Amino acid sequence: MPLLRGLLNSLKQFGNPQPYSDIGCLDVGLNAENRAWVCSQGAHVVEPGWDLPVDPAMRERMPYLRSLTARPFLPAYFPGYDMYVWIDCDAWVQERFVFNWLFNAAKDGELGIVPELQVAYKQNITASWRAHRLAQYYNENFSTQSLTQNYFNAGVFALTADAPHWAHWAQHFDQGLRATHGTLVCDQTALNGAIWSDSLPVHPLPSLCNWLCHLALPVFSVENAKFCEPFTPYNTIGILHLTSATKDLVFRLKDKNGLPIEISLRFPVADQTPI
Template sequence: MTTNGSFIIVTGGDARYEPLIRELIASVRALEPGAACPIGVIDAGLTDEQVARFRAEGITVVNPPWPVELPAHRLRGRVHLKANLAKLHLPACFPGYETVIWIDADAWVQDWEAIELLRRGAAKGRFAIVAQFGRFSETELRLDWLFGRFARVRSILFKNASRAGLPGSVCRDLATRPTLNAGAYALRSDAPHWASFQDWQKKVLKKGRIFTSDQLAMAGAIYLDGHPVELLPEWCNYIGPWRFDPDKRELVEYYLPNRRLGVVHMAGEDAMRADPSVLRPVLDMDDREHMLSLRYPAWAKTGEAVAATAR
């Protein structure tokens, strides 16, 4: 039984991702609406000590069973993949909430308005998520040119659907669809989408990649099964290009109106996720380049250090 209007923010990962999980939680707690927000963590390889610390801080930690049976040679000891698979079973992992909001551990919340939009989208009975296309994408569709005007589609969904051995008609239908960024989304616990996600997950995992199976299953449920979706603006799950406002000390959209980012998602920043001392070039509002970290602690205490790195 759910509580009217209740929601939980859920993330997950293994022992290596524990620092990032903590940074995400800290970013939520630092915003006034998030101070008392229920938070859940999928244990996908955390140590006993890490689990104990989370629980002592009031965080709900769940170590779910593998939702789909996979042979050991496919898992290759990658326990962290349990978080990817569990993302499509969240109401069962965290019962009692009207809405579940998932945020990847390599992301953090800068503006609570992104959480509000996720909740509002879910309240409409729709799958609230950001699609990876539009003015911040360098290309809408990747093509391999064969000869003359003939080319082969190389989109993310097409490649993953083909690798998963899905029927040709399905691969073609997904070929030009934008990828739904599974790094942040919200959905009512009683929405029919979940069953559809899980059905597609079983189909995809017969041959497909485990890591990207969640995004492919979501695409099947939305684009092929026709479940309603609420596509949110990019700043609700932003993956670059990067710009910051040194006066307001915040990360913003690269192009006008340079809106404050809601969820900062470090997708593709492998070195930075592993090492908080790693920096990357980020432009300020006057296109001056700065070497900065995108991780939450750097933005929780920016100060004069930001301006001092301009070059």
């Protein structure tokens, strides 16, 4: 919930007109107080069902997995929109430009999404994770062949309501769950498999639109109070995604001048001063 608050509060900083028409939120375990707060922010809150064959014991034990199984069905849960932008609740928006980039990337029916590819990223962290899940959803040969493909992170994406990707994504997700007896719930694996197997059109976006903090920590500009990519020209990051263990930690980073700073990656960004 604190991360969701951060995301929703980060959207308020852009003022009117907002760069989007509405906000939707999937409720996979909000208590009454938190649900009321989310609704008070103008969000349309929907509790999803189980749209795919997840193991019954896992449904009982981990109801939050519906946040993954519901994603290929967003147009059904939030009908009536031309385009959908998904942002994981452990991410927050720092710059308005990402909405324009996402909208433009997806406007012609392509999937606007960011590959897990950046010169600063530590690739060895995710390689075995990807390969294991791809092998279980498909087979070892498919997993090996995928090493030559861009792997896309499903934490931020844009897609029109009538794009074919939704149905292909759901189909691959269903097949992957059945192959693993409903015990491996990984929408990202299914989405990438669908993209590669079915030649779905994709418009790759730069890492500034979905910066994966566990693969490379950003630097912080004290002058602008902004997180930036950790190398020249230190472009300002549009969306910070607090992946893996970066959600709750305080980091000792360097600012653009090389001075050390202790800082949390969460929104809001408090006033920071060099140590």
